[in-house]
Amino acid sequence: MAYELYYWPTIPGRGEFVRQALEDAGVDYVDIAREKGAGQGVKGMMAAMSGAEATHPSFAPPFLRDGDVTIGQTANILLYLGGRLGLAPQEEAARLWTHQIQLTIADCVAEAHDTHHPIAVDLYYEDQKPEAARRAKSFREDRIPKFLDWFETILARNPDGDAHLVGATASYVDLSAHLLVSGLDYAFPNAMARHLPARKRLVRLAQAVAERPRFAAYLSSRRRLPFNEQGIFRRYRELDAARP
Amino acid sequence: MAYELYYWPTIPGRGEFVRQALEDAGVDYVDIAREKGAGQGVKGMMAAMSGAEATHPSFAPPFLRDGDVTIGQTANILLYLGGRLGLAPQEEAARLWTHQIQLTIADCVAEAHDTHHPIAVDLYYEDQKPEAARRAKSFREDRIPKFLDWFETILARNPDGDAHLVGATASYVDLSAHLLVSGLDYAFPNAMARHLPARKRLVRLAQAVAERPRFAAYLSSRRRLPFNEQGIFRRYRELDAARP
Structure with missing residues (x-):
């Protein structure tokens, strides 16, 4: 079924x-x-x-x-x-480590959401713009680098090599890291242009995920919904300063 | 060990x-x-x-x-x-449901934290007080009732009875629900005095947890750290209006 x-x-x-x-x-x-x-x-x-x-x-x-x-x-x-789905290790400790990474991605996603909704989910962005500008600055300049560094570190320390977040093969957190990077890049292209290039392992991982055959086919299909300004990752020019 | x-x-x-x-x-x-x-x-x-x-x-x-x-x-x-610890069901679906409840508690905890830090974790509360006042109002009046209702609903729908969130015995989410209610009650006593009494199952659950022998002994021990204004649940009078 x-x-x-x-x-x-x-x-x-x-x-x-x-x-x-x-x-x-x-x-x-x-x-x-x-x-x-x-x-x-x-x-x-x-x-x-x-x-x-x-x-x-x-x-x-x-x-x-x-x-x-x-x-x-x-x-x-x-x-x-x-x-x-064959996208996670079997052994308990490795499975929990994979889950821990996903939960940390979830934390970053929640913070990305709150850049445009720092006051209330029940209000429109237009009703919380000054607060959003303040929160987005902190997220852009302090939190994004901190999260990116963490991913770079765990890639560097993976005993099975830095091609994957966990173990020697792809797991769902590799796919989720790709989505997180893509979403941040959509919402904060200026900030990500400053922050991402130095995190070379994460850049390589995201590229490798995008080239997986079924994943690539999906990305170019109509089943894939584009990022937009009703979602979590929103491109509002005023939340993404051209300079720090 | x-x-x-x-x-x-x-x-x-x-x-x-x-x-x-x-x-x-x-x-x-x-x-x-x-x-x-x-x-x-x-x-x-x-x-x-x-x-x-x-x-x-x-x-x-x-x-x-x-x-x-x-x-x-x-x-x-x-x-x-x-x-x-003997505080979770063994069967996979029940174990994941327990975890789902804990993750929802975690979401509420993150929102409670952000009432005093709506702009940036790296700033003091004093640097984000007007924004905190707005966020706290939304949390107090919209989000707390929504979360409390959800707990009340899942207690009411537990096929094994409404004494526990999962199954017929205590699990770690019962303890966590007690802590969440205690924390919200510490931070927002006025709001909780309005919202909590109508959620009778949740009130009963929190009381029952507090009466568990080892749990009660811990609560009155010096190992238990009191809530305070460096933590997640903070009592700031200005964030807890006497009336809605």
């Missing part, structure tokens, strides 16, 4: 981390909220998420259904899928 | 979620940064975290050492410890 992914249909967002893993693995899945059948679309997603029969209701999308198992929280979904 | 917990020595913070699980289970552990021996204290913690020999360096504390395994990210540490 095909996996069912439940996520907002018009943004890559957090669901994209799961979608890319499913695409790279080449498995069957249904992107429920982008379909138009019974129990599908956003209405179907919301019913599945919080309808009265849901004993494991997620606080928010994305969530995944695999038969009678329902799993929410992006990193948790990838923890579940990793071994099944 | 005793578990080694690495976390800041003067705040409960995120480390407290791990500390309380270790305490409730009654296992031996060393709270490294609060000790004064060689390789201990904050200096020892920082060396263990990012010293050149660390192949799995955490982005930030807390992290745990169990023999030659090092694990970071609070929820990930609890995922590792849960089964070992």
Whole structure:
């Protein structure tokens, strides 16, 4: 039976981390909220998420259904899928290290989101622009370099070589690192042009991921939703200063 | 061998979620940064975290050492410890559901932190007070009720009864829910006095956790660090309006 992914249909967002893993693995899945059948679309997603029969209701999308198992929280979904998709190590300590990296990516994603929503998720960006400008400066100049350095360090220290974040083969965190770099590059092209080139291992990793055959086919397909200004990574010129 | 917990020595913070699980289970552990021996204290913690020999360096504390395994990210540490401490179900789907709840608690904790640091973690609260006032209002009036409702819902829908978040016995997320409620109650006593009473299942759960013998003994011990204004949950009168 095909996996069912439940996520907002018009943004890559957090669901994209799961979608890319499913695409790279080449498995069957249904992107429920982008379909138009019974129990599908956003209405179907919301019913599945919080309808009265849901004993494991997620606080928010994305969530995944695999038969009678329902799993929410992006990193948790990838923890579940990793071994099944051949995109995670089997041994417990390595599996938890992979998950730890994904959780740290999630932290960076949350901070990237809050650059345009520092005050409230329920308000528009236009209602929190001065605060966003302050938060974005801190994120751009202090937090992005700190996160990039961490990825560079763990690549450098991987006992199996610096081609992958974990072990000697690709895992879902390699794909997620690519998405994080792509998203930051979309939202903060000026800042990333300053910060990224010195992190050569991370640059190489992101390039290598983009060249994986199924991944590359997905990136150029219509299934891939482009970054946009309703998502997590948004390009607002005023949040990305040309100079530090 | 005793578990080694690495976390800041003067705040409960995120480390407290791990500390309380270790305490409730009654296992031996060393709270490294609060000790004064060689390789201990904050200096020892920082060396263990990012010293050149660390192949799995955490982005930030807390992290745990169990023999030659090092694990970071609070929820990930609890995922590792849960089964070992008898504080998590064994079956995979139930284990992942437990972890999903912990990750949602972590999201709420991050939002609680950002009420006093909406702009930058590297700035003092005093440097972001107007923004904090706006963010705290949204957190107090919109986000806290939404999170509390979610906990109330999953308690109500637990097929094994509403005494626990998962299954028919205590798990680490019950302890974490107690800490979250306690922290929110410390930081936002006025808001919680409005929001909490209607969530009766959650109130009962928090009370039941506080009465667990080892947990109660820990709460009244000197090992327990009180909430304070360097931690995640801070009591700033101006962030907790007497009325909505």
